[in-house]
Amino acid sequence: MRNKLNHMPKSVTRKTLLAPVMVAACLFTSGLMAQEAAEIRQQYPQIADLFNAFDVTQAKSFEEIAAINANPVTLQARHELQMSLNKQAKMSMREMMSSSDDMFMYMGNGPHHNLEVEARVRLMEMMRGTHSHEAAETAFENSSAISRHTAEVFKRGRNFEERLFVIYIDDSIEDKRAAITAAISDYLSDDQYSVAAAPKANNYLLEHDQANGLKSAFPLLRGFLWTQQWLQLAALEAVILQGLDSQFNGGVNVALERFWNKAGTSSGMTMFPTPSELPMAPAIAPDLYSQSPEAAIILDNLNLLETVVADILAFPNAENLDELMDQAVAFFTNKISNNAESIDYLRFALRGGIYNQGGPAVGELMHSERNRAREAMSKQHTMIMSSAQ
Numbered sequence: 001m002r003n004k005l006n007h008m009p010k011s012v013t014r015k016t017l018l019a020p021v022m023v024a025a026c027l028f029t030s031g032l033m034a035q036e037a038a039e040i041r042q043q044y045p046q047i048a049d050l051f052n053a054f055d056v057t058q059a060k061s062f063e064e065i066a067a068i069n070a071n072p073v074t075l076q077a078r079h080e081l082q083m084s085l086n087k088q089a090k091m092s093m094r095e096m097m098s099s100s101d102d103m104f105m106y107m108g109n110g111p112h113h114n115l116e117v118e119a120r121v122r123l124m125e126m127m128r129g130t131h132s133h134e135a136a137e138t139a140f141e142n143s144s145a146i147s148r149h150t151a152e153v154f155k156r157g158r159n160f161e162e163r164l165f166v167i168y169i170d171d172s173i174e175d176k177r178a179a180i181t182a183a184i185s186d187y188l189s190d191d192q193y194s195v196a197a198a199p200k201a202n203n204y205l206l207e208h209d210q211a212n213g214l215k216s217a218f219p220l221l222r223g224f225l226w227t228q229q230w231l232q233l234a235a236l237e238a239v240i241l242q243g244l245d246s247q248f249n250g251g252v253n254v255a256l257e258r259f260w261n262k263a264g265t266s267s268g269m270t271m272f273p274t275p276s277e278l279p280m281a282p283a284i285a286p287d288l289y290s291q292s293p294e295a296a297i298i299l300d301n302l303n304l305l306e307t308v309v310a311d312i313l314a315f316p317n318a319e320n321l322d323e324l325m326d327q328a329v330a331f332f333t334n335k336i337s338n339n340a341e342s343i344d345y346l347r348f349a350l351r352g353g354i355y356n357q358g359g360p361a362v363g364e365l366m367h368s369e370r371n372r373a374r375e376a377m378s379k380q381h382t383m384i385m386s387s388a389q
Helices: 012-043 045-070 072-090 093-097 111-128 133-138 148-169 176-188 213-217 219-244 251-263 286-291 293-314 321-333 342-351 374-388
Strands: none
Touching (some): 012 045, 045 133, 045 293, 072 111, 072 213, 111 219, 148 176, 148 321, 176 286, 213 219, 219 293, 286 293
16 A cells, blocks of 8 residues: 655644645535536436546556556566567657557466456446445545545546536536636646646657556556546537537437447447547547637546556556656646647647547547557657658
């Protein structure tokens, strides 16, 4: 179990004076979150159950990944994958472009793969269960796999996401954009635990030191986590569309049906493929992006951070995990540095294609509209730029 205690403040007196204020603020915030959760449950009980389950299972997924990587029976597979990923990191862009995306996956049907299948079965059963709002609220901070700072950022992000959903389903809020602007301001008011509302450098996901850890070592759990992220965006897009045009009434049910078809059975059999690219707002929730680019970017930064943290935990034989996670959190919570241009963010978000990111929330799209995955397109772009120089 990781040490979850905060460092001792320099001034005990200051802590004593601030404690009542902090407790009152937490109680006030918890009260608001409980009201918003109740609003979602009243109108969309299935979504309310899944939102709670997502927090619980996402936190548990990190623990499952860490446990498999600490299991002695996976030692050989981890060494092989580590060598493969190190080799990949040293390859030229031309060599990577000519290589298969799957050539670096050595887990096969051995003990590591079997443990991942068993973990997915447990997580699916957990996701299908009923979890209280209180359990969801404490899920990340109770996780033994992630640092305390990381947990607080995830928790605050989940609360922001639920608040957006409530704004769109609350008919008493006439000026949705003003309400969203206020929600963004409130979210960003805690600089330490909020990700930036500006897009971050888009090559970070593909090029950080533990990149491809989740994809290479835990493909089943990657699909499981990204399917959840798809529904979080798709459900939001569905309620926005319902508010814009009555022909989209029932869109949430459509998104739910598509989600369960992607989630499939406990063993991993699905009617429709899980996302092979990270779902992002411009592709899955374009109306959210149109109405509030900042809100969409915050959600994308949170989902990117979750994937990076999973990469870190999944990367074979990685050390100093808490330090690596805190570095990733610092990257995404930095409001000034490492920001990308809006056009570069949109290119990155759309490059993988809507279909590969899980498909639209409500509309029809039965096959991929892209020929290449985001990673391959990024490699090609880098090669072209290198040649031009």
